Amino acid sequence: MRYVYLDKDNLGKFFDLLKEDYKIVGPVKKENKFVFAEVEDVSEMSLEYIPTILPPKKYFFPQKEKLGDFNMGDTKMSQTSIEMQPTVIFGAHTCDIDGIECSDAVFHKDPADPYYSKRSKMITVIGYECMFQCDDCATCVTMDTHNPKAGYDIMITDAKDKYILHVNSPKGNEIIQKAGELLENDSEEKIKSYLVKLREEKMKKFKVSLIANYNELKDIFDGSYNSKIWEDVGKRCVSCGNCTAVCPTCYCFDIYDDVKLDISGGDRTRIWDSCQLKPFAEVAGGENFREERSSRQRHRLFRKFDYSVNKYNKFFCTGCGRCTRTCMAGISLIDTVNDLTKEKNNV
Amino acid sequence: MSEAKQKVRVAFFDFADCEGCQLQVTYLNEAFLGLLEHVDIVNFREAISEKSDDYDIAFIEGSITRKHDEERIKKIRENAKIIVAYGACACTGGVNGLRRHYTDEEAKEIVYKGREFPLEAGRPKPVHEVVKVDYYIHGCPTNNDEFVKAVKGILLGKGYTPPSYSVCVECKLKENVCLFEKGQTCMGPVTRAGCDAWCTSYGNKCYGCRGMLDNPAEQGQMDILEKNGYTIAELKQKFETYNMCRMEAEKNG
Numbered sequence: 001m002r003y004v005y006l007d008k009d010n011l012g013k014f015f016d017l018l019k020e021d022y023k024i025v026g027p028v029k030k031e032n033k034f035v036f037a038e039v040e041d042v043s044e045m046s047l048e049y050i051p052t053i054l055p056p057k058k059y060f061f062p063q064k065e066k067l068g069d070f071n072m073g074d075t076k077m078s079q080t081s082i083e084m085q086p087t088v089i090f091g092a093h094t095c096d097i098d099g100i101e102c103s104d105a106v107f108h109k110d111p112a113d114p115y116y117s118k119r120s121k122m123i124t125v126i127g128y129e130c131m132f133q134c135d136d137c138a139t140c141v142t143m144d145t146h147n148p149k150a151g152y153d154i155m156i157t158d159a160k161d162k163y164i165l166h167v168n169s170p171k172g173n174e175i176i177q178k179a180g181e182l183l184e185n186d187s188e189e190k191i192k193s194y195l196v197k198l199r200e201e202k203m204k205k206f207k208v209s210l211i212a213n214y215n216e217l218k219d220i221f222d223g224s225y226n227s228k229i230w231e232d233v234g235k236r237c238v239s240c241g242n243c244t245a246v247c248p249t250c251y252c253f254d255i256y257d258d259v260k261l262d263i264s265g266g267d268r269t270r271i272w273d274s275c276q277l278k279p280f281a282e283v284a285g286g287e288n289f290r291e292e293r294s295s296r297q298r299h300r301l302f303r304k305f306d307y308s309v310n311k312y313n314k315f316f317c318t319g320c321g322r323c324t325r326t327c328m329a330g331i332s333l334i335d336t337v338n339d340l341t342k343e344k345n346n347v
Numbered sequence: 348m349s350e351a352k353q354k355v356r357v358a359f360f361d362f363a364d365c366e367g368c369q370l371q372v373t374y375l376n377e378a379f380l381g382l383l384e385h386v387d388i389v390n391f392r393e394a395i396s397e398k399s400d401d402y403d404i405a406f407i408e409g410s411i412t413r414k415h416d417e418e419r420i421k422k423i424r425e426n427a428k429i430i431v432a433y434g435a436c437a438c439t440g441g442v443n444g445l446r447r448h449y450t451d452e453e454a455k456e457i458v459y460k461g462r463e464f465p466l467e468a469g470r471p472k473p474v475h476e477v478v479k480v481d482y483y484i485h486g487c488p489t490n491n492d493e494f495v496k497a498v499k500g501i502l503l504g505k506g507y508t509p510p511s512y513s514v515c516v517e518c519k520l521k522e523n524v525c526l527f528e529k530g531q532t533c534m535g536p537v538t539r540a541g542c543d544a545w546c547t548s549y550g551n552k553c554y555g556c557r558g559m560l561d562n563p564a565e566q567g568q569m570d571i572l573e574k575n576g577y578t579i580a581e582l583k584q585k586f587e588t589y590n591m592c593r594m595e596a597e598k599n600g
Contacts, residue, residue: 031524053522063520238536238564238571240515242525261385261499272520277512278562293564326519328527328536328571 003191004176005184006156006163015042017179018088022124025059026090027052036089047091050134051320055096055248056089057103060119064271067115067255071265080267082118091128095138095320097152098145099248100125105312106251124171127152131198132205137321139334142210142217145318147199159198164191209334212341217315221306224340225298233336234294236329241274243323243331244300249308249316250274275299301336355502358390358402359433360423362409362416363443363471367488368434369393369408378495385502400426404501406433406484410443410592411477412469424478429501432474435487435589439558442487443471444591473592482507487556487589490542510540511561514553518544526552532575534585537563559590 006014018024019040026045027034034049036056054063068077092100107116129148133140140146148155153172157164165183167176176183212220244250254273259266273280276296281289290296308316317333324332359369372379373394389399405427411420424430435441446454451468458464474480484497484507497507510516514535518525521544526533534555535547546553565586572582587594 030522032529033524035522053524054519058522236567236570238513238567240513240519240536242515242519245516245519258496259499259503261381261502263503274512274516277516279511326525326528328525329567330574 002167002173002176003186003188003195004165004167005159005186005191006165006179006182007184008162010182011163012042014179014182015090017182018090018126018175021086022088023085024088024090025056039090045091047128049091051093051095051138051322051325053322053326054246055099055320055322056092056125057096057099057248059087059089059123060100060103060116061107061251061253064269065115067268067270069265069267070257072263077268079114082115084119084122086122086124088124088126090126091156092125092152093130093134093320094127094148094155095140095143095145095318096248097125097127097148097150098143098318099320101151102249102308102312102314102316102318103251104151105314109312124175125152125154126172127155129155129157131158131202133207135321135325136207136209137324137332137334138319139210139317139321140319141203141206141208142212142214143315143317143319144214145320146206157195157198159194164195166195209338210341211338214315216341217305217337218309220337220340220344221302223344225302227340227343229336229339229343230294230298233297233331234292236331237276237293237297238329239276239278239293239296240328241276242326242328244274244276245272246322246326248318248320248322249304252280275303297331301333305337354385354387355404356389356399356402357386357404357406358399358423358427359388359393359406359408360390360419361392362407362420362437363412363469364409364434364436364441366393366408368436368486371488371491372494375491375495378491382495382498386498402427404429404431406431407437407474407480408433410436410440410471410473412443412471413467414469416469417477420474420477429481430474430478431482431484431497431501432480433484434489435485435556435558436471437474438483438485439589440471440473440476440592441556441589444589444595445587446471447591447595471592476592476596483509485509485539485557486542487554490545492543493541509557512540513560514538514540514542514544514547514557516540517542518547518553520544521548523547527571527575530575532572532577532585536571537565537568537586555585555589557589559586559593 024039025036026039027049028037028044029046034052036052039045066080068079070077107113127148153169155166167173252273253270255270257266257268290299304317308314389402405423411417432438436443454468455464484494500507517540518535531552533552535553537559538553538555539557539560569582
């Protein structure tokens with residue numbers, strides 16, 4: 001929509017202005033990691049950060065969420081009112097914004113998930129562009145998520161002496177209008193060409209660790225279902241479910257009821273589930289479609305590189321690197337995908 | 348409609364243990380009062396002095412060690428409709444299982460150093476090695492949220508099955524920094540969840556008190572621990588702390 005400059009010294013004022021209307025969550029340090037958490041002052045945030053333990057997905061689709069109450073005998077459940085104040089996710093990386101776009105595709109698909117939709121309406125996304133690669137686990141260049149494209153209201157890009165703000169939605173525009181005095185205008189052409197230059201420079205600092213390119217990935221998975229590589233991955237996996245919990249595009253959940261002791265009623269909750277856990281694919285009679293860890297790990301990556309393309313026309317890997325980073329057993333998405341690529345190329 | 352409600356009669360019994368899990372129940376506070384509307388506690392040495400042999404549900408704390416303990420638990424099994432193994436000692440043998448490393452004589456010598464000890468020293472067993480157990484509430488100590496959930500399930504007739512997945516699942520949902528990423532180790536990946544990552548959320552590590560998963564990736568976990576600089580002997584010790592009885596049973600087929 002439009003581009004403006006923000007003086008670096010004015011970031012604090014810009015933040016304070018936002019705070020008048022929004023609750024702000026941003027990346028903050030937690031021991032040697034980062035998490036998205038509520039911030040009161042711009043100084044609490046670490047804008048240059050390695051992807052947070054959990055992605056900002058948790059604001060749209062919380063780990064544990066009450067769905068409603070019910071009374072025994074009633075056929076309908078009373079839907080819980082979602083109390084969420086208008087929230088700005090400040091400093092989201094482009095990979096995580098891609099993750100939000102993936103979950104939007106899932107939860108807004110007919111029938112739309114009312115809980116997700118309600119939260120989604122309350123959230124404004126202000127991104128912060130990565131000007132260098134966070135670490136070796138990231139594969140954002142191959143997944144084409146390293147540059148801002150869509151899915152945000154405002155994108156902040158560090159342009160050395162000042163910030164460039166790309167305003168990408170009416171919501172973002174409202175914020176920019178309110179912040180008018182803090183901003184500097186220039187011709188769109190000029191700012192755009194500056195951005196092109198900045199992105200050319202930044203590319204020198206990014207590494208491509210996947211052998212395959214974006215267009216080859218789907219083909220590689222198409223032929224890999226019976227590969228021996230899955231067995232090797234399965235042997236190392238301990239089914240801790242970390243890889244799916246930290247994934248910005250995993251959306252599986254379980255639902256359980258908590259009934260009151262007097263059996264007059266109860267409430268219903270949904271909680272993140274994981275295809276890496278053994279009971280996930282277990283059905284009545286004890287049959288389990290994915291009994292082995294190898295088939296569960298295969299399923300996880302097929303959900304990212306194959307099934308999602310068929311269903312949503314989109315890779316569900318954002319290249320954020322979280323699954324590789326979090327795996328205690330050292331199962332690396334980069335190694336697995338590269339091994340599959342090599343196997344395919346040898347045939 | 349003023350028909351008197353038949354309350355479920357509940358009893359607590361302790362065997363070889365520290366009674367810490369029973370003590371947990373007394374910390375339930377308000378939830379306890381809620382439960383008392385539905386149950387009568389007829390045996391609970393930790394909190395009341397009355398006794399009765401007429402009960403529906405028996406919570407068994409502690410591992411079964413000596414001959415007369417076996418007779419006692421068999422009698423309880425006859426009296427109770429439902430037996431719940433309550434706490435690590437009852438569910439897995441707990442730390443008591445480590446006693447199985449030694450003969451009676453060795454154990455007495457380690458503990459009493461040559462002093463006279465006239466009592467019989469037994470071989471610790473989880474409750475299910477002696478009588479049939481209907482439900483398990485794991486932990487050292489047990490977690491009260493899980494206790495209430497389990498008791499509710501049992502009273503409602505749907506029972507309670509503890510999670511079959513690992514502590515990591517609950518820990519990650521809380522967005523804790525993984526101990527392995529801080530250069531420490533943790534038994535979370537192979538330990539049964541249900542505690543809501545109690546220890547790791549408060550700065551401790553997981554010792555595995557809820558027992559090993561039914562289907563643990565032992566080799567995978569060994570690789571992880573070894574990669575973090577542990578020797579085979581140390582690894583064995585970590586697994587044995589709460590799983591000695593099960594490991595011995597598996598070894599003997």
